[in-house]
Amino acid sequence: MRRRWLLVIVGGFLLGSLIGMAALIFNTDMQQKRVVTSGTALIGGPFELVGKDGKTVTDQDFRGRHMLVFFGFTHCPDICPAELQVMSAALDELGADADEVVPIFITLDPERDTPEAVSAYVANFGDNFVGLTGSPEQIVKAAKAYRVSYQKFQDESMGDNYSIDHSALVYLMDPDGKFVTHIPYGTPPDKMAETLRRYL
Ligand SMILES: [Cu+2]
Missing domain, CATH: 1.20.5 (Single alpha-helices involved in coiled-coils or other helix-helix interfaces)
Structure with missing residues (x-):
């Protein structure tokens, strides 16, 4: 029992x-x-922006390759140059596989960043970098699609100058333009390369 x-x-x-x-x-x-x-x-979706020589560039132009997308502005004193440097170093580490990835920099400052200015700026980080700008409306739309938050700010010390606070994620999109993952700001190049290798 x-x-x-x-x-x-x-x-x-x-x-x-x-x-x-x-x-x-x-x-x-x-x-x-x-x-x-x-x-x-x-995250992501269609965009229509302006590239080198004022040519229209859309997300469709990158189908078949991964897009590595970062938003910023060329007058950025620290975050943008640091992150673009990391993207550049990570792609170098990938060797020949880097051909499958297009690094794209989209400005959040269309007033100052003309197609010439953005193209000249990204060339500092590699020949393969694509720099995009657009009308203020086109930029707002693209930033919204990628859920980028940013805000212009100005204080007395800047005079007529201004800066832009912005979120700083790097987005990896697949060959169909769909979101794969994001890489946070401050990730070292070898870790970024490791993440890329996992998805290529
Ligand atoms: Cu920046």
């Missing part, structure tokens, strides 16, 4: 654990799916 009770208790405990574990696995699975789905749905 006592033994039967023991069986019921142990059996109940085991069953409870199994249900608990199943719930945990199911739940984690759901959460992962949700993250992946929302990332794909919310």
Whole structure:
């Protein structure tokens, strides 16, 4: 009699654990799916901008290759040059595989960053870099698509000058233009190269 009770208790405990574990696995699975789905749905999308020599450039022009996208402005004192340098070094580490990746810099400062200015700026980081600008409306649209937050600011010390605070994620898009992952600012070049290699 006592033994039967023991069986019921142990059996109940085991069953409870199994249900608990199943719930945990199911739940984690759901959460992962949700993250992946929302990332794909919310970041990126079509853009129409202006490239070298004033030519219209759209996301379609890069189909078949991965896009490595970063938003900033050429007057940026620190974050942009540092991050573009990291992108450049990471692509160097990839060797021949870097041909599958187009590094793209999109300005958040269309007033000052003309097509000539952006093209000349990105050339400092490599011949393969594409610099894009556009009308203020085109830039707002592209930044919104990539969920980039930015804000112009000015203080007395700057005179007529201004700066732009901006988020600083690097976005990796697949050959169909879909979001793959983002790489946070401050990631060292070898880590960025490692991430790229994983998805190429
Ligand atoms: Cu910047």
